[in-house]
Amino acid sequence: MSTHPLLKVEISQLSISERIQLAEDLWDSILDRQDEVQLSPLQQQELDRRLNRHRQDPTAGSSWETVKQRLGSSQ
Template sequence: MNPTLRDLPLQQRVQLVEDLWDSIAQDQQALPVTDAQRAELDRRLDAYEQDGNQGRDAATVLNEIRQKL
């Protein structure tokens, strides 16, 4: 880690991380989608529109996994 960063107060370091994350999120919106990715997205959307299965929420799936451990 950059020693200068360690000298900053915790709240300021947290703010820097949040700002950095926000800037990454903004850049991600501009990433191009490849033809293969677009085809896969279209395939998944078509499958959803045919069966209407919305899947299950993450909490339910995680609980089931934990019960099996």
């Protein structure tokens, strides 16, 4: 996948927090059209594995809010 050179330069000029927000916005735009996303069998298997692991111990790991706070405080 190639990136338009202008876009790459503009992204490199963003702060880390702005890049994180951009990634979140991009992900949200994908979720809005998730019915168009095709997963390979291996990807589906990995997602199922992670979901099962979460169901076994929902307290393991960190919430997205906690991760965002950690990332924000490391800048």
